[in-house]
Amino acid sequence: MAQRREKKGAPSKDRRPIKKKTSILTTENIDWVDYKDVNLLRRFMSERAKIRARRVTGNSQQQQVAVARAIRVAREMALLPYSVRQVTQRSKGRRDRDRGDRDDREMRPEPEQPRAASGEADELAGVDEELADVTAADEDGEE
Numbered sequence: 001m002a003q004r005r006e007k008k009g010a011p012s013k014d015r016r017p018i019k020k021k022t023s024i025l026t027t028e029n030i031d032w033v034d035y036k037d038v039n040l041l042r043r044f045m046s047e048r049a050k051i052r053a054r055r056v057t058g059n060s061q062q063q064q065v066a067v068a069r070a071i072r073v074a075r076e077m078a079l080l081p082y083s084v085r086q087v088t089q090r091s092k093g094r095r096d097r098d099r100g101d102r103d104d105r106e107m108r109p110e111p112e113q114p115r116a117a118s119g120e121a122d123e124l125a126g127v128d129e130e131l132a133d134v135t136a137a138d139e140d141g142e143e
Contacts, residue, residue, distance in 0.1 A: 021058025033066045035073040041080060049081045
């Protein structure tokens with residue numbers, strides 16, 4: 001025969017009475033929720049830009065509908081974000097790498113550029129000498 005399990009919760013007489021949450025709208029005597037009041041609407045949103053539930057905010061059903069509608073309109077008008085980008089990234093198995101490696105890369109000298117072939121280098125050197133002669137002649141007043 002199946003045995004009944006006893007509930008592990010505290011008896012009802014020992015439980016503390018649950019305090020009813022009061023809404024921000026009632027405490028501040030706000031009758032109409034405006035979609036342009038971004039500071040008020042942010043108080044009804046989580047850090048990830050989700051609309052908080054009634055049980056969290058303490059709104060009545062009518063207040064929650066008004067807040068949700070105002071948040072949706074404010075999102076459409078680009079006053080509030082639809083979602084917030086995640087900041088933390090998880091590394092994929094690179095725990096052994098130290099954070100100091102980035103600084104080492106900045107300190108390293110840049111690799112040298114490949115040098116031209118010997119024939120090209122001679123031609124380039126000759127051009128440089130000709131330019132030097134021309135500029136010296138211009139300074140002397142010769143053409």
